[in-house]
Amino acid sequence: MNPLGPGDPLRLGPYRLVGVLGAGGMGKVYFAHDNQGRPAAVKVLLPQLSNDRHMVQRFLREAEAARSVTGRGVARVLAAQTEGGRLWIASEFLAGPTLEQAVDTYGPLPDEALRALAASLADTLGAIHAAGLIHRDLKPANIVLTSSGPRVIDFGIARPEHGLTLTTTGQVPVTPGYGAPEQVLGQRVGPAADIFSLGAVLAYAASGVRTYSGGHVAAVQYEVVHGEPDLSRVPEPLRVLIGPCLAKDPAFRPSHDQISTAFAPPRRAERIWQQGALAADIQQRETSARQWSTLPGTVVAQPPGRRRFLAGLAAGAGVLAVGGGTAAWLLKGEKEPGGPGNGGTDTTKDAKAVPAGRPVWGPLPAADPWSPPARAVDGMVLFGARDGGLVAYGAADGKKKWVDVNVTPSSEFLVLPDGLLVAVDAGGSVHAFVPSSGKEQWSAAVDAYVLLAADDEALYFMTRDKKIRAVNTKTQKILWTVTSAFGSGYAAAGGGRLVLFSDAGDVRALDRRSGQQAWERLDLSNYGAIPAIHDDTAVLAGTSLRAVRLTDGKDVWSVPTGRGAHDWSSAVIEGDRVYTVATYMLHCRRLSDGAKVWATDVSASYQPMDSPHVVGDYVCTVTAKDPKSFDAVALHKDTGKPAWTHAQGSKKSLKLTSDGKRLFLLQNETVTAVSGGVA
Structure with missing residues (x-):
């Protein structure tokens, strides 16, 4: 994936x-x-x-x-x-390899497995035909092998039996070597066309090679119409069963019922999908699918009523949706069950009185578990609300301040240097809000799609046609627009540059005033990360942690990860210190020369786009030391010595943010503020 x-x-x-x-x-x-x-x-x-x-x-x-x-x-x-x-x-x-992948990896299927496959697929074709449809594109890539047996996917060119083909002259919507002769010729097809495809599939599964071949598509299609199938590598007992399926005349092909009877797999042959190397492959894929549900942004609770409609707008935009034009529908003073002032236990305390690492307030059941990481600004912590929309809580007291049901934080939202929160609506307009009240300050119809970064003069974003655009945040006028194939959601601005980090691990810097390319660096990483900028230096993560000059992109210093190590994660800079994660270690490096100050093994949960967070005298990240829980861990930022761990008791994704005084933990539906020991 x-x-x-x-x-x-x-x-x-x-x-x-x-x-x-x-x-x-x-x-x-x-x-x-x-x-x-x-x-x-x-x-x-x-x-x-x-x-x-x-x-x-x-x-x-x-x-x-x-x-x-x-x-x-x-x-x-x-x-x-x-x-x-x-x-x-x-x-x-469906968690499992396709038949094509399985044969390519493990070789042809043995006799029992092939018979079980044939009987299952014949029964499935019977169900498809009983619905009055012809699949028309049965092939190994459209068959998934799961722990419960083969499953047919992709009805992209399926049609009713009486329907004509979907082609125009000279086009054949079928995979060469698997479509029946009548299908290749653009004639009307019936259930027998799927039987031909089944025969070609079974021949491939039994031999590991296609039964029709040629130097190019036309040659393969010619063999299907005029040639004979090559079944020489198919075992003899199976060859006599598969051969009739490949008859040129549809009338001479067996029915799906006849195939099920002829192949007659032995009792419990279906266990082939539950044992051996193939079963281990399937099980590993099932495990991966379950793990994906614990990663950031895997499940979305669908909001009811009007909020469902707004979530639909967010889906169309792929970014924040701010419905209702410039209107802000604020629901002030709502109460959260179990939170401060709601009849539950009030865990709110003054940060100065709470020891570092101890909860200041929460956990509150208030968050959309798949909200982007929270944003802390102007005494507020903002995140996606449990029932939809954007919610703001007091960072110090944990009390709800306002909710805007028209804003669905389905993607990154940014804070400008002047403290305004910015979001994008489904029509491409940018809206700026006052975080303390939710009041809208300005909006601009600028065809925005994905917000990238901001500095003291401009907001940078990607348009819907993948161009990079800058808008003046004071006048809301477009400063420049450049065409770029370097689309990226990972960016930072500073030092006169907009630095873009692509998913492929390439980095490009644009001049802030003109949008023209200043420099680029290729193949720095295996994936995108968020650059960290300080004065005239950018720190870039990847296979090496490197500091580069913003003026020309040349290395100031570079530190490799080492063989077999995880890439460096996004970094955070404080003063002359760079904090980052690589291979379960939390590192502190000097910004001036990259020299190691300290490195401590914290069994870090490796998330390349997430940087550590500095909170008071501590630097914090997510640890997976407990195999049953993702927890927050803090080290003394000067020495790297362990300070405290805040146990969460859950393996759900844990996202951190900080306002410099408190660490905010968003996990599942709960938000917790943890003291950094600073007033």
Whole structure:
């Protein structure tokens, strides 16, 4: 699974998107979770195709086709949006390799496994045909092997039996070597076309090679129509069963019922998916899927009523949604159950009176568990509210100050140097709020899509067509716009530069005043991280921790991680100290020359985009020392000696932020403020 890019949506209906499972010419498939933590695969039509009537109709047909098929052999459709906004289909997430991956990795299937596969797929085709549909694209890549057996996916070109093909002249919407001769020729097809595809699939699974081959697509298709299948590598007992499926004349192919009977797998042959190397592979993928649900931003609780509509706007924008134009709907003085002033236990205390590492207030059941990390500014801590919208609590007393139900923090939100909070609505307008009250100060219709960074003069963001744009925060006028293939959600501004860090690990610096490229560095990391800027120096994470001059991008110093080590994480700079994480160690380095001040093993939970946080006399990060819990750990920032650990008792993702006096912990639905020992 690949990480989400800046242009990917974060929410679609009740689903929170976590990563990209695959992509094609028609759409992308994302890994997602619903509000109950149930995984799903969400297929989304590419935005640029939303005005293509042919592609939209094809996508709608896929949704309806997949919905109409029931049975354990297909991926069940869970939900879909087929009108208005971005079109998507959510189906069961199947944890397992495709048949193509399994054969490529483990070789041809043995006799019992092949028979079990044949019987299962024949039964599934029976269910598809009983619904009046033809799959039309059965192939190894569209068959997923799970612990409960093979499952058929992708109804992208499925049609009713009486339907014509979806092609125009000269186009064949089928994988070469698996489509039936009549399908290759663009003729009307029936259930027998899927039987031909099944025969080609079984021949591949039994031999490890395709039964039709050629130097190019036309040659393969010619062999399908005029040649004979190469079954020489298929074991003889299976060859006589597979051969009839590949008959040129559809009338001579067996039915799915005849195939189920002919292959007749031995008793308990289905256990093949639950033992051996293939089963271990499936189990590992199932474990990974469960782990993904503990990572930041995996599940979204769908807000009810009007908030559900606003969450839909956020899905369309892929960033913060500020509904209702410039109006701020503030619900002041609402109470949270179990929090201060709500009849529950009041844990609020003065920070000066609370020893470092002890709770100042909370935990409060107040947060959207998949909110971005909280922002602490102007005596407030702001984060996504449990029931939708943006909520502000007093950083010192833990009391709710205001809620704006029109703001859904589904993506990063920024704080300007003058202290204003900025967000982007679904129409691309930027809105700036006073954090202490939620009052809107200004807005600008500037086609914003993803907020990147801000300095004392400008706000920098990506537009919906992936250009980089700067807007003056005093006048709200556009300063410059540049076309860039270097789209990134990881950026920092300072020293006259906007520094962009791409998902691929490349870094580019733009001149603040003109937007022109000042310098670039390639292949610094395996993924994106957030740069740290201090005066005329940028500290970049990656395979090496390096400080570079903002003027020309040249190294001031560089420190490698070492062989087999995790890359350096995003860093935080305080004075002449750089704090970062690499390979479970929390490091302190001198900003001037990169020399090690100290390094302490804290069993850090490695999250490359998250930097440590300086709180009073301590530097804090997330530790995974307890295998059952992600906890906050603090070291003395001058010596690196352990100071305290705040145990959370949960393996859910833990996100930290700080106002310099307190550490704020957001985990699951709770928010806790921990004292840094500073008034």
